[in-house]
Structures are given as C-alpha cells and as structure tokens.
Amino acid sequence: MKGNGTATPKSPMRLRKITTSDKHDGICQDMSAPTVKAQTIDELHSLQRKKSAPTTPNQGIQVPLLLSLKKNAKNSSSSPSELYEQAIKYEKGSFITSTGALATLSGAKTGRAPRDKRVVKDDDTSEELWWGKGSPNIEMDEQTFMVNRERAVDYLNSLDKVFVNDQFLNWDPKNRIKVRIVSARAYHSLFMHNMCIRPTPEELENFGTPDFTIYNAGQFPCNRYTHYMTSSTSIDLNLARREMVILGTQYAGEMKKGLFSVMHYLMPKRQILSLHSGCNMGKDGDVALFFGLSGTGKTTLSTDPNRFLIGDDEHCWTETGVSNIEGGCYAKCIDLSQEKEPDIWNAIKFGTVLENVVFDEHTREVDYADRSVTENTRASYPIEYIPNAKIPCVGPHPKNVILLACDAFGVLPPVSKLSLAQTMYHFISGYTALVAGTEEGVKEPRATFSACFGAAFIMLHPTKYAAMLAEKMQKHGATGWLVNTGWSGGSYGSGGRIKLAYTRKIIDAIHSGSLLKANYKKTNVFGLEIPTEVEGVPSEILDPVNTWSDKKAYNETLLKLAGLFQNNFATFTDYKIGKDNRLTEEILAAGPIF
Ligand SMILES: Nc1ncnc2c1ncn2[C@@H]1O[C@H](COP(=O)(O)OP(=O)(O)OP(=O)(O)O)[C@@H](O)[C@H]1O
Numbered sequence: 001m002k003g004n005g006t007a008t009p010k011s012p013m014r015l016r017k018i019t020t021s022d023k024h025d026g027i028c029q030d031m032s033a034p035t036v037k038a039q040t041i042d043e044l045h046s047l048q049r050k051k052s053a054p055t056t057p058n059q060g061i062q063v064p065l066l067l068s069l070k071k072n073a074k075n076s077s078s079s080p081s082e083l084y085e086q087a088i089k090y091e092k093g094s095f096i097t098s099t100g101a102l103a104t105l106s107g108a109k110t111g112r113a114p115r116d117k118r119v120v121k122d123d124d125t126s127e128e129l130w131w132g133k134g135s136p137n138i139e140m141d142e143q144t145f146m147v148n149r150e151r152a153v154d155y156l157n158s159l160d161k162v163f164v165n166d167q168f169l170n171w172d173p174k175n176r177i178k179v180r181i182v183s184a185r186a187y188h189s190l191f192m193h194n195m196c197i198r199p200t201p202e203e204l205e206n207f208g209t210p211d212f213t214i215y216n217a218g219q220f221p222c223n224r225y226t227h228y229m230t231s232s233t234s235i236d237l238n239l240a241r242r243e244m245v246i247l248g249t250q251y252a253g254e255m256k257k258g259l260f261s262v263m264h265y266l267m268p269k270r271q272i273l274s275l276h277s278g279c280n281m282g283k284d285g286d287v288a289l290f291f292g293l294s295g296t297g298k299t300t301l302s303t304d305p306n307r308f309l310i311g312d313d314e315h316c317w318t319e320t321g322v323s324n325i326e327g328g329c330y331a332k333c334i335d336l337s338q339e340k341e342p343d344i345w346n347a348i349k350f351g352t353v354l355e356n357v358v359f360d361e362h363t364r365e366v367d368y369a370d371r372s373v374t375e376n377t378r379a380s381y382p383i384e385y386i387p388n389a390k391i392p393c394v395g396p397h398p399k400n401v402i403l404l405a406c407d408a409f410g411v412l413p414p415v416s417k418l419s420l421a422q423t424m425y426h427f428i429s430g431y432t433a434l435v436a437g438t439e440e441g442v443k444e445p446r447a448t449f450s451a452c453f454g455a456a457f458i459m460l461h462p463t464k465y466a467a468m469l470a471e472k473m474q475k476h477g478a479t480g481w482l483v484n485t486g487w488s489g490g491s492y493g494s495g496g497r498i499k500l501a502y503t504r505k506i507i508d509a510i511h512s513g514s515l516l517k518a519n520y521k522k523t524n525v526f527g528l529e530i531p532t533e534v535e536g537v538p539s540e541i542l543d544p545v546n547t548w549s550d551k552k553a554y555n556e557t558l559l560k561l562a563g564l565f566q567n568n569f570a571t572f573t574d575y576k577i578g579k580d581n582r583l584t585e586e587i588l589a590a591g592p593i594f
C-alpha cells in the first residue's frame with residue numbers, strides 16, 4: 001500500500017503529518033481493487049490510452065509526404081478530440097468556449113473571395129460551362145493550375161504533418177461522391193469533418209480512390225505574378241483532374257462551397273438539380289425548399305423546432321425526391337439569441353467550430369453581438385446536433401418552394417404567392433439587398449442579383465438550372481412563394497428588419513397549407529399576389545405601402561428597385577427555357593411592369 005500520496009518528507013521542520021493510512025474508520029475506502037501497476041506519470045499515461053480497434057479511423061495524423069499520400073491516407077482521419085488538441089496546441093486563436101465549442105480564427109479572410117476563384121478552361125469546359133458576363137467562372141489554363149498545385153503541394157509537404165479527411169457528399173446513395181481534403185490546419189479538418197458526410201469505420205476502410213480532392217494550403221499565398229492571378233489568394237478548380245487548390249485564404253467556407261461548385265457540375269450531367277437551398281419536412285411528409293442568398297434565412301428558417309431538418313444549405317432534387325449534399329450546418333451567428341434560435345444555440349457545444357467570434361477571456365462566454373473580428377461569424381456543426389434532424393437526410397418531392405430575399409429597400413411584401421413563371425423570374429434574378437453592417441455613412445442599401453440564388457457556385461448557364469426547376473415544380477405540383485425577410489416600414493435607415501417571429505408565422509402558414517386558402521390581392525409594378533391576412537402577423541404590414549409614412553418615397557423606391565430588376569434581367573432575355581418558347585415568354589412577362 002505504499003506510494004500514492006503517502007511519501008514522508010525528511011525535513012525535521014516538517015508540518016504535522018496528514019494521516020492517509022488505512023487504519024482509520026475505512027469509510028469510502030475500497031481496498032479490494034488491485035493497485036495500478038505503474039509508478040510514474042508516463043507509465044500511467046501509457047495505460048490511460050486504450051488502443052483503437054483496427055477499423056477505427058483515428059490512428060494519428062502523421063501523413064509524411066503527399067507524394068505517397070495514396071498509400072498512407074487510409075487511416076489518417078483524426079477525431080474531433082484530437083483535432084481540438086492540435087488546434088489549441090498549434091493554431092493561434094484557438095480556444096474552448098464555455099459551452100465546449102472550438103473557437104478559431106480564419107485569419108485575414110473572414111468570408112469567401114469569389115473574385116479570386118478560377119476554373120480551368122479546356123476543350124471540354126469551354127463548351128460546357130457558363131463563361132463571360134455574370135458568370136462566376138473566371139478562366140485559367142491547365143499550366144497555371146499546375147503551377148499553383150505544385151506550390152500548394154510543396155507547402156503541404158514542407159510541414160511536419162497534414163490532415164486528411166476522406167468523406168462523402170450527398171445522402172442519396174446512388175449519387176454519393178467521395179471527397180478527400182488535404183489541409184494544414186486542425187480547424188479545417190474539423191470543419192470538413194462536420195460539413196461533409198462522415199463515413200463509418202467500415203466505409204473508411206473501403207474508401208478507395210476519391211472522386212475529388214482538395215489541396216488546402218490556405219496559409220500560403222499564391223504568387224501574384226503568376227498569369228491569371230490578381231491577388232495573393234487563389235481558389236482553383238480543375239474539373240478534368242478532379243482537383244481544387246486553395247492558396248492565400250484560410251476561410252473554411254471556400255472548401256464547402258468549392259465542393260458545392262463541383263456538385264453543380266456533376267449533378268446536372270445526371271439530370272439532377274443541385275440547389276443552394278435549405279430544406280425541411282413536416283410531420284406529414286410535406287417538404288419545403290428555402291432558396292436565398294447569404295444571410296436571407298435559409299439556415300434560420302429551415303432549422304424549425306416543429307419540423308424535421310433535412311439540410312440548411314445545399315441540396316439535390318432527383319427523380320425520387322430531395323437529398324442533402326452535406327453532413328452538417330453552417331449557421332451565421334451574429335446576434336444569435338437562445339430565445340429566437342434555440343436549436344442553433346444548443347448546437348454550439350463540443351465538436352462545433354465557432355469562427356471569428358469574440359469571447360470573455362476568462363469565462364470563455366461568447367459575445368454574439370460583438371462584430372470586432374467580422375460581421376460574418378459562423379458556427380459549423382454536424383447535422384445530428386439539431387435534435388429533429390432527419391437522418392438519413394433525404395425526403396420526398398417538395399410541396400413548397402420558398403424564395404427568400406432580404407429586401408433592404410422595404411418595398412417587397414413580407415410574403416407573396418408566385419405563379420410558376422414568377423417563381424422562375426425570381427429564381428433567375430436571385431435578388432437580395434446588402435446593407436453595410438455597422439459601417440458609418442452608408443444610407444443606401446445595395447441590390448445584388450445572383451442567378452439561381454447562388455451565382456457564385458453554379459457552373460452551367462442559369463437557365464439550365466431554371467429549366468430543371470420549372471420542370472420539377474410543374475411535375476410535382478409545388479407552389480412558389482416569395483418571402484421578404486428584410487425591411488418593413490421603410491428602407492434601411494428608416495424602417496426595420498421584419499421580426500423573425502412574424503416571418504416564422506408566415507412560413508408556418510405556408511407549411512400548413514392555410515396560406516394557400518387566403519384571400520389575395522395583386523400589387524402594382526411587381527404584380528405579386530399578397531394575402532390580406534396571415535395568422536399571427538399584423539395585417540397592415542402585409543402590403544408594404546401601408547407601412548411607409550412617406551407614400552411618394554415608397555413609390556420612388558418601388559420603381560427604383562423594379563428598374564434594377566429589369567436591368568439585371570436583360571442579360572437573360574435571349575435564352576430559351578424548356579422545350580418551347582412559351583415558358584420563356586411567360587417568364588419575361590412575370591417581371592415588374594411599369
Ligand atoms: N425575419 C427574419 N427572417 C430570417 N432571418 C432573420 C430575420 N431577422 C433577422 N434574421 C437573421 O438573419 C440571419 C439569417 O442568416 P442565415 O444563417 O439563415 O442565412 P443563410 O440564408 O443560411 O445564408 P448562408 O448561405 O450564408 O449560410 C440570421 O442571423 C437571423 O437571425
């Protein structure tokens with residue numbers, strides 16, 4: 001019974017000995033258990049780690065050389081716990097928050113850099129992809145891609161270790177894609193662990209050759225003097241080689257959205273529609289899609305305690321229904337509140353990556369209102385952190401297609417029912433308005449139009465996706481809706497953002513089918529059908545003209561926005577959608593008339 005805590009100091013001036021012997025009353029002492037057969041902390045430490053089963057993927061993160069990566073990558077994924085330790089040890093700005101999330105810093109870039117994205121133009125892609133005005137695909141040649149690839153691989157090879165994630169995209173088993181992500185930061189590896197679909201140990205054992213690989217050397221810049229480069233950031237996609245290279249940005253969203261671009265290329269080839277949308281399902285199996293640009297409410301509104309979450313950002317619509325592409329969610333968390341978004345709040349726990357948030361240095365409590373690092377603070381968590389996630393993340397054909405716009409001009413109604421032609425018009429337009437966050441002196445909201453509510457990620461011409469959407473909505477009888485999650489009662493600066501509670505009531509009425517039965521009237525200019533009543537929403541806000549005290553200003557603003565829509569749509573007027581020209585003409589007529 002020697003050893004543990006009974007060492008006797010030799011000093012004659014010692015303090016009175018504290019008795020720890022087994023001679024006293026014996027309460028709480030269990031002498032029946034054998035003692036630990038170790039004396040030193042190192043010996044104990046070697047006992048404390050139980051060997052992983054042979055199929056367990058977590059076998060350390062040392063992958064010596066990328067050149068020999070194929071051989072060694074099989075067993076190389078790390079667990080969230082290991083990644084936490086690596087991040088905290090080696091990556092400045094990594095901390096555990098009071099709820100157990102991993103707070104990280106993404107560095108100088110805190111959002112995506114679409115102007116630095118390049119796509120290799122070769123004989124095939126020059127024909128297949130959408131190039132030119134409005135397109136996100138800025139060309140580069142194969143040679144330049146190889147120069148950047150070499151730079152990234154050399155950088156990764158110079159490191160002691162790299163992280164390798166072997167994972168899946170798409171919950172539809174017939175159209176699952178295998179992806180490998182090679183990165184230098186534990187933060188990036190944990191992010192992709194959360195965002196992609198996690199393989200079982202057996203699936204990992206039999207993973208084989210990936211369909212697509214990302215080399216993320218984001219800490220290292222590209223060479224600005226390389227042809228086609230305009231900054232030290234470059235995100236390069238080579239569809240022929242099935243590879244992507246990232247240089248000069250550590251913003252993790254580039255990986256997620258880079259893979260989404262790949263899906264926007266691969267899926268339409270199989271007659272599958274890829275969508276920048278959230279998706280959820282009611283208890284009766286009614287599915288809703290939520291389209292919208294960044295910050296319009298896809299994650300917020302698809303994460304609904306009363307419905308099953310299928311996914312918050314990227315989906316496919318096939319002949320049999322919908323499937324989520326991802327295995328996790330990526331929620332905006334600026335001003336996040338426990339009361340308004342309880343499911344997202346509760347998902348911020350161990351395993352969740354919290355990007356660029358500010359927290360108390362002692363208590364590690366996050367201040368979600370703090371914009372010191374960026375307005376675009378984010379939380380990335382596995383989808384099963386949402387209690388009512390629908391696993392596997394698939395569902396039947398959608399019943400409602402909800403187009404979200406954050407209209408900072410305050411002239412679009414909180415909700416309108418759309419005809420199929422109007423749905424297509426607004427889908428192709430992809431409108432939202434940006435407000436300049438907390439910046440001073442910005443009084444005017446800025447309209448942005450992004451085709452298919454995600455022009456930054458589409459690879460083919462927008463009308464290709466629009467035609468597929470029209471065909472599917474028609475075939476399955478889905479209803480289109482336009483929901484303004486932006487300003488009411490005046491433009492940005494005078495009105496305010498519509499209360500989330502009201503938007504939720506509107507969405508509830510769409511899901512339940514009650515809104516379909518409401519009385520409608522048609523608005524001027526945009527010709528939108530607006531309900532006269534929605535349960536739980538003050539009726540006077542349903543027609544924006546009522547909420548503006550200055551009616552002249554309202555009319556001017558309405559016409560101004562209509563003009564912006566018209567200018568934007570001019571580039572699409574020459575394109576044909578569907579088999580005959582009828583729908584095309586209807587779509588053109590479904591825009592604002594003034
Ligand atoms: N009426 C409203 N409806 C929806 N969201 C609102 C509303 N009012 C405020 N918000 C806030 O707007 C933000 C919507 O962001 P959300 O994460 O849902 O965007 P997203 O469409 O998923 O964008 P991304 O594609 O960038 O992930 C949230 O921070 C939410 O709290």
Ligand SMILES: O=C([O-])CC(=O)C(=O)O
Pocket residue numbers: 111112253254256257293294313330
């Ligand atoms: O991709 C990102 O960084 C965030 C996002 O969801 C979007 O911008 O649509």
Ligand SMILES: [Ca+2]
Pocket residue numbers: 298299300312313330331332
């Ligand atoms: Ca989102």
Ligand SMILES: [Mn+2]
Pocket residue numbers: 276294313
């Ligand atoms: Mn998104």
